[in-house]
Amino acid sequence: MKKFITRSILGIFYGAFLAVIATNIVYFSGTEMLDGGAFFKNSLGFIFCGCFFTVTPLYFENENLQLWQQTALHFITVTILYFVLSLGIGWIPFELKSILIFGAIFIAGYATFWTAFYLYYKNKVKKLNEDLQHI
Structure with a gap:
């Protein structure tokens, strides 16, 4: 549980960092004003992605599972979470x-x-x- 919480926190910080980088790229590409609602929604998306992309590799540390099982569980989990999130936020039409x-x-x-x-x-x-x- 300690690893899960530690990785979750690291993922949140990593996602927030990527949100700031993405925002700066958009801002410095000529956008004079950012939409607050879109910024908040996209930032949360980056934070959630960072969280689940750092937590789901814990499957590969479970020695009771074979590599194909670890890979299948990781792939299914990441795919479902990412597509639900990205479709909900609007990253994917x-x-x-x-x-x-x-x-x-x-x-x-x-x-x-x-x-x-x-x-x-x-x-x-x-x-x-x-x-x-x-x-």
Whole structure:
């Protein structure tokens, strides 16, 4: 529970930081005035995304689950949370074509990040095993 709370707080801070960065990008791109309601809604969206994107990797720390189970649970959780949030806020227009396009982009991004982490940790395990053989 302590890890969950710690990661939640870190995710909230990370999401808030990204909201400030996004707001500054919009402001310095020539917008003279920001809509307060849109700022608040988008900031909450960034905060919630930061929170669940830092908490859901806890699935991968559960040693009772196999890798495919951890990945499936993580993917389902993140997909549902992200799409409900992004459709509710308006980041993705509520149209079938938009949902399918963003879904394909999301799956491609997820697969890329998952593969990168998998290869990174596979290489780390290989190096550790080589070091153990030299002892």
